[in-house]
Amino acid sequence: MGESRKGLGREGGLSTGMIDKIVPSVEAALADVSDGSTVLVGGFGGAGVPGELIDALIEQGARELTIVNNNAGNAEFGVAALLKAGRVRKIICSYPRTADSYVFEALYRAGKVELELVPQGTLSERMRAAGAGIGAFYTPTGYGTDLAKGKETRMIDGRGHVLEYPIHGDVALVKAERGDRWGNLVYRKSARNFGPTMASAAKCTIAQVYETVELGALDPECIVTPGIFVTRVVKVPRKKTTAVPAEAAA
Amino acid sequence: MSYAKLTREQIAARIARDIPEGAYVNLGIGMPTLVGNHLPKDREIFLHSENGILGMGPAPAPGLEDMDLINAGKEPVSLLTGGAYFHHTDSFAMMRGGHLDICVLGAFQVSVTGDLANWSIGGDAIPAVGGAMDLAVGAKSVWVMMEHLTKEGASKIVKRCTYPLTGIGVVKRIYTDLAVIDVTPRGLAARDLVAGLAFDDLLRLTGVSLLPPAAKAAA
Numbered sequence: 001m002g003e004s005r006k007g008l009g010r011e012g013g014l015s016t017g018m019i020d021k022i023v024p025s026v027e028a029a030l031a032d033v034s035d036g037s038t039v040l041v042g043g044f045g046g047a048g049v050p051g052e053l054i055d056a057l058i059e060q061g062a063r064e065l066t067i068v069n070n071n072a073g074n075a076e077f078g079v080a081a082l083l084k085a086g087r088v089r090k091i092i093c094s095y096p097r098t099a100d101s102y103v104f105e106a107l108y109r110a111g112k113v114e115l116e117l118v119p120q121g122t123l124s125e126r127m128r129a130a131g132a133g134i135g136a137f138y139t140p141t142g143y144g145t146d147l148a149k150g151k152e153t154r155m156i157d158g159r160g161h162v163l164e165y166p167i168h169g170d171v172a173l174v175k176a177e178r179g180d181r182w183g184n185l186v187y188r189k190s191a192r193n194f195g196p197t198m199a200s201a202a203k204c205t206i207a208q209v210y211e212t213v214e215l216g217a218l219d220p221e222c223i224v225t226p227g228i229f230v231t232r233v234v235k236v237p238r239k240k241t242t243a244v245p246a247e248a249a250a
Numbered sequence: 251m252s253y254a255k256l257t258r259e260q261i262a263a264r265i266a267r268d269i270p271e272g273a274y275v276n277l278g279i280g281m282p283t284l285v286g287n288h289l290p291k292d293r294e295i296f297l298h299s300e301n302g303i304l305g306m307g308p309a310p311a312p313g314l315e316d317m318d319l320i321n322a323g324k325e326p327v328s329l330l331t332g333g334a335y336f337h338h339t340d341s342f343a344m345m346r347g348g349h350l351d352i353c354v355l356g357a358f359q360v361s362v363t364g365d366l367a368n369w370s371i372g373g374d375a376i377p378a379v380g381g382a383m384d385l386a387v388g389a390k391s392v393w394v395m396m397e398h399l400t401k402e403g404a405s406k407i408v409k410r411c412t413y414p415l416t417g418i419g420v421v422k423r424i425y426t427d428l429a430v431i432d433v434t435p436r437g438l439a440a441r442d443l444v445a446g447l448a449f450d451d452l453l454r455l456t457g458v459s460l461l462p463p464a465a466k467a468a469a
Contacts (some may be wrong), residue, residue, distance in 0.1 A: 007352050015254040043337070044301045045324035046317050097378035105376055120300065121342030121384035128339045140387040141346060144418040146370075147379065160418070189335055190301045196337040224337070241317035246325045247279050 021183040022212055022233045026056035029206045033057060036089075038066040040127065040169035040198040041079060045071070046244045048191035049078050050175040050208045052236040057173070058082055064089045068127070068167055070120065070194065072104035073097035074244040080104065088113055092167065094120035099245035113245045119147060122164055124197055130166035131200025131229070132151055138163055169202030176225070179209040184223045191241065192224065199229040200242030206231060210238045254448030255427040261395055263288040265354060265425050266444075269295055273351040274344075276300070276385055278368075279323040282354040282395050298350055300381040302341045305333025322381065345381065346386040353389035355382065357421075359394045359411045364421040364433040364456050366394065366415035379416075386417030398426035398455065405457045407431065407438070428452060437461055 023029045030053065033039070039057070043049030058081055068087050072095075073080025080103040082088055091113060096104050118126070119141045129137055138161035142148045152163040153236040174195040176185040185207055187195055199205045207225075214233045258281055266288035276298045277285050286308065289295050295307040300322045307328035310316070315326035329335075344350060359367040364398055369382045374387065386392055396406055407424065422430040429452055430442040439461040443452055449462045 047301070047320055048318075073333070095378045095380040097376040100377075108376060115377075117379060117380050119383040120338075120381040121346050121388075124338040124342050125346075139346065141383045145383060147383065147414045187335075189316065189318040189329070190299070190303055190320055192335055192337050193301050194338045197339045225333050243315075243317050243326070246322050249321045 020180050020181045026052050029232045030056050030060045033062045036064045040172040041069040042174040042195045044193040046242050048175050048193045050173040053173040053208050054078050058085050066090045068092045075100045085101040090114040094123050106118040127197045128199040130168040136165045159228040171204035172198040172205040174207050176207050176209045178211045179233040180215050183227030184218050185225040196225045199225045204231045207233050208236045253444050276353040278355040280356045302336045305330040332440045350389040352391045353385045354393045357394045357411045359408050360421050361411050364419045364429045365411050366416045366421050367411040370417050382416050386420045391422045392420045394424045398428040407456050
C-alpha cells in the first residue's frame, strides 16, 4: 500500500489536481493487498456484507489472512468462500456457529484455521480503540468467564473489568449505500453495522457503494463516515441483500 | 394436585406485562423474541437490536421483507416511526453503558446468586458468544426467560452453574413456565406460581432454597 498514484486521493502526491478516491473496479481497489494482512470485513448476517470486494479478494489471491468479521461465513459465499479458498489463517469473530457455517466448522475441526472468539461489543470496541488511538481499555464484558482467561483484570468501582487491546486492520472492506469522491459515506438501514468502526480502524479502507454522487450531494449533517476514514470507493451494481438462516439460541 | 405449565407464548405475555412504558428493551435471540408479540399496544416501548436499531418494529408483511433491516437473529423486521439506525460501536455502548432498562435473555442455567450461563454448553460445539456477555453486564435489569426444567427434568436454576458463565451475578429476575423468581440479596424469592402449583412442589422441582411468596411480601 501507499504507492503514489494519481487518482488515489490521500495516497496520491502533493498535488494531484483533484482528489478522487473513486476507483474504476474492485480489482483496482484491492490490487495491493498483501499476504498476511489483517482484513476487517463488514456485515452482520446478510446485511452490510461487502460481497463484491470479498469475491475480488479471492481473485486477487492474498493468503495467510487474518479476517475480522462478526461471523465466520454462511454457506459458500462471502467470508465462507474466502475460507474455502484456503486464504484465511485466522478469524476473529463473535459468532462463528450459524446454521450454515459448515465451511468454517470443517476447517476449524481440521485445525486449518485459528479462531479468536470475542464478545461482540468487545470486538467492535477493540476496533474503535484502534481507530481512535487508544492503547487498551478495561471492559466489564466477559469478566469471570472463559473468554477472559489469561487476560489482565482490574476492579474498578467494585466491579471486575478485563483489559482488551485494539484490533488494527491493514485493510477494511465495507459496504455503504452512497459515496462521493472525497470518500464520504452513508449507509442503508441496519447494513451500517460494523462499517463506520471498521473504516476508522484500518490503514486502507475500501468501500463498495451502489451509488457514487457529486460532492455536496450528501447532506454534511448526515454523513456517517467522513472521508478521512476512507481510502478508496468503488461502485458495484445494485443487488438485493440476501437472507442468511435465522439463528436459534439458548 | 395438578397444574398446567405456561406455554412459551404465555411466559412471553407475562414478561410483556411487566415492561413499563418508556423502557428501552433488548430481547435476546430465540424464546425472548416472542415477548415482542405481546407488548401492550397502549404503551410506548423502545426495542433495541444489537445490530444498530432503536424503535424496532414487528416483522413486515410477507413480500415486504428488506434484508438490510434485520434483527439480531437475522430475521427481517421493521422500523417504527421515530426509530433510528446507528453503528455497532454505538449500539454496544448503549448496552454496556447501562442505557438499556431491561434485557430479556434465554438461559441454560441461572445460579442462586444470579450467575448466568447462556452461551455455551461446553464440550465439542463450536463456541459462539455474540452479544450475550455485553447484554449481561450492561442492561440495568437482566431478566431470564426459560423453561424451569431441562427435557430430562433437571432444574435449570442451580446452586452453581456447571455450564460456562456468561456473566457473574447479573440476573435480576427469572420467568419460567412454573413461576417468576426474583434474585435478591437474601436469595431467590418465588412469586407468581402457576395456578395449582404449591410452593413446596416448586421447591422440590427447583432443588435450591427459595423464599416463599409471603416472605417476600413481608420483607
